[in-house]
Ligand SMILES: Nc1ncnc2c1ncn2[C@@H]1O[C@H](COP(=O)(O)OP(=O)(O)O)[C@@H](O)[C@H]1O
Ligand code: SF4
């Protein structure tokens with residue numbers, strides 16, 4: 079078995095908003111192995127993006143990571159902190175949540191890098207694409223010598239913030255060497271005539287080309303782990319095919335690992351070795367691709383698979399999950415399985431918080447069906463569920 | 476055969492945009508975006524016809540233009556035997572009742588200040604329905620009707636007084652469907668009705684649409700980019716590319732034996748949610764869809780087509796020919812910059828051999844041999860001299876494809892494909908010739 083490069087344990091992230099406390103990520107655990115593509119799949123609002131942002135330490139107020147460990151394999155860091163922070167070191171692994179802020183920030187780029195769904199809002203519209211990539215190259219280079227001077231004009235992009243624009247110097251911020259490297263990166267991601275395209279602005283790029291450019295930018299630091307959050311969702315299917323091919327090629331060339339986030343089970347199937355299924359902030363099922371697709375245990379995983387029409391087989395009626403995706407407000411989260419109000423197999427035993435059960439070494443599930451058969455005699459229609467049925471819509475009537 | 480409910484003939488919709496104020500001062504022609512450029516299809520009573528294609532190919536424009544929500548640039552649409560574009564006021568009013576549309580975005584298509592009850596009742600009010608009632612007020616009659624409609628689409632009558640923001644995406648889409656049903660239409664254009672929804676909710680709405688069709692005998696034009704959804708819900712499918720219909724046929728036939736190279740590429744690209752998909756490497760189409768402002772001559776798919784047809788008298792492998800055509804396209808759109816090639820090959824700009832080698836490395840993705848290599852090298856030699864037009868012309872003379880000089884359109888067969896590969900059958904008709912400057916390719 080390959081070594082683990084990233085091991086997330088019991089990670090929780092909360093948003094403290096006017097509406098109340100939102101439990102966007104709830105005690106999430108998963109591992110990413112060396113050179114693999116690990117997928118996180120789930121519907122909108124299930125906590126996929128927040129999980130990714132928590133790993134890369136980009137959660138902003140009113141959000142906060144409230145618990146958990148993020149173990150990252152890095153022998154140099156382990157060596158550096160073995161003496162001063164023994165609790166943050168375990169062999170070659172370091173718990174990056176316990177490292178000083180500055181050190182943690184310096185991991186963005188050479189350790190973790192991220193590609194977002196919407197390339198247009200991830201680039202600064204008033205700086206050429208080449209400069210922005212060159213800047214990433216430069217930031218990496220400086221970070222290597224002095225981890226604290228890593229402020230850039232593109233900081234905040236991809237998170238939709240345009241604020242930094244006005245604060246930062248303009249032009250000739252990047253030197254020729256970085257620019258050459260940027261052109262090389264653009265070439266590597268398949269942008270034709272990269273020397274000229276480097277001088278163009280984001281709006282002069284098509285969606286697919288800009289997504290390639292964002293990948294080039296993410297590669298600038300030669301990351302160990304590339305986090306790709308819905309990298310093809312905004313793209314047409316023929317362009318999606320190009321980008322997926324590109325990601326796989328790069329993964330093989332660079333030997334990096336990819337954490338792939340998507341709502342599309344087809345993308346998961348094509349790309350990922352192992353998968354975590356998220357629902358209402360939790361990873362409800364996790365395992366190798368074949369286990370998840372062929373022997374799903376969690377009724378939500380089954381429901382998700384039953385909801386998608388098959389492009390190769392038109393027969394049969396879809397079997398949707400009834401009801402709607404829940405809100406994640408702490409005050410509304412039941413002391414029960416979060417899926418109970420939609421679950422066709424909910425039983426009395428489900429009306430308590432459900433732990434993660436290991437089915438075998440690689441396949442785990444947060445559902446009582448891991449340990450017992452469904453027994454109709456124990457079926458519940460919880461108050462929650464009845465309430466929800468009244469409020470919401472039940473699908474097949 | 477009975478007459479189709481809706482027939483579209485040579486429909487065109489161009490959007491005109493004056494590039495800038497200066498352009499209009501100088502009296503320059505406005506540029507046109509050829510969003511829909513001469514498409515024909517029919518929708519039979521009771522069927523679901525799918526209109527599928529990638530973003531910007533003209534699907535929504537087609538739906539809105541055939542409903543006369545936008546003014547057509549050319550062509551005709553007949554609904555129930557009457558030409559929609561020539562209807563008088565009474566006819567149009569009846570058409571507005573019989574033909575409805577549901578939009579993609581359940582968030583922006585409902586007025587946030589109106590209650591759900593008022594939203595669904597609005598079309599009734601506009602059309603003065605009911606004309607008479609016995610006993611109850613018209614308002615009450617409408618309220619009852621709306622309550623029925625809401626229940627029919629899977630919402631509950633006590634949702635009447637709520638506002639759209641209180642609903643989830645799937646529920647809002649149900650409200651949109653209830654509104655479309657209010658006037659008891661025969662025909663509904665469903666414009667990406669489930670694209671914004673999560674899969675579990677999408678499945679609910681697809682089942683609902685199925686049920687409503689069976690119950691009310693509805694005819695649907697179902698616009699979508701998701702091929703799996705189209706396969707599931709449509710009886711027949713029309714595939715669009717850059718303002719044209721490129722293939723049209725019964726759903727199973729089209730998915731199992733696609734004819735047009737674009738349809739094949741689309742189907743090949745879809746990621747399948749099964750373990751057999753793992754690691755599948757798709758032969759992805761190269762490049763982007765060209766701009767509808769300046770679409771390619773002849774077949775619009777020729778800049779990406781893996782089967783683009785070489786001239787009869789040229790002996791060339793298909794992949795090599797594609798690579799040559801890519802070079803020609805790159806020259807045409809300005810993606811080949813001789814300065815960069817010189818910089819890499821020989822900064823002194825004397826070694827033409829080195830230039831040609833570098834240019835081939837960069838821009839020709841195939842091994843070249845014999846005559847083909849000769850012509851390419853001659854052209855690249857011109858490029859080295861800075862004579863880009865001459866390079867392009869040299870290539871065109873030898874490599875010009877019938878796919879760029881003649882435009883194919885779908886023929887009258889039951890499963891036609893707009894592609895020269897099917898020439899000689901009734902699957903394709905050649906509707907336009909636009910031969911290059913010198914070669915008069917009309918035949
Ligand atoms: N900045 C924020 N403020 C408040 N809530 C947020 C913020 N960002 C995300 N959330 C909430 O966190 C939950 C999970 O969101 P997200 O991770 O984006 O889901 P996904 O990526 O699976 O669609 C959602 O309920 C979302 O509304
Ligand atoms: S724990 Fe119970 S309610 Fe939850 S998914 Fe499993 S069977 Fe359904």
Ligand code: SF4
Nearest residue numbers: 774777780878894895
């Ligand atoms: S006409 Fe030519 S370019 Fe167009 S699809 Fe057919 S083979 Fe391809």
Ligand SMILES: [Mg+2]
Nearest residue numbers: 123126127308
């Ligand atoms: Mg997301």
